[in-house]
Amino acid sequence: MDVVARHLATIDRLRTRDLPAGGAGHHTVELDSGHGPRPAADDLYALREAMAQRLGARWGEAPPWGQLTLRLRLARGEEIPEPWATLCLRTDELDVWQAGTVWLAVGVADRDEADAIRLLATVTRTAPP
DSSP states (O other), X not given: OOHHHHHHHHHHHHHHSOOOSSSOOEEEEEEEEEOSXXXXXXXXXXXXXXXXXXXXXXXXXXXXXXXXXXXXXXXXXXXXXXXXXXXXXXXXXXXXXXXXTEEEEEEEEOSOTTSXXXXXXXXXXXXXX
């Protein structure tokens, strides 16, 4: 099984897990991480793009969601629901789809230079703000 197919299978399992009823229930998993110099980020971005193409074929093409506006809204003191508040602080952009009753987001968390770069997937019932 190739790496994209493996990550898509993980996302499919994540979508079938129970989310807490009501409120902002969500699950976030690390699909992959870059251990090493910055070029590892290029690999994770390429992997994210490959996944976005396959997921877009399932649920429709959608442009990436830039996270700067959410970060600015947070800085102004606006309350942003989870998991979107955390994701906007960890990623610069997300690929987002609505898949049935849940939202799915995939992004590369690379904003913290002291931390490993990570490819993340999140499912939630909370619509993006």
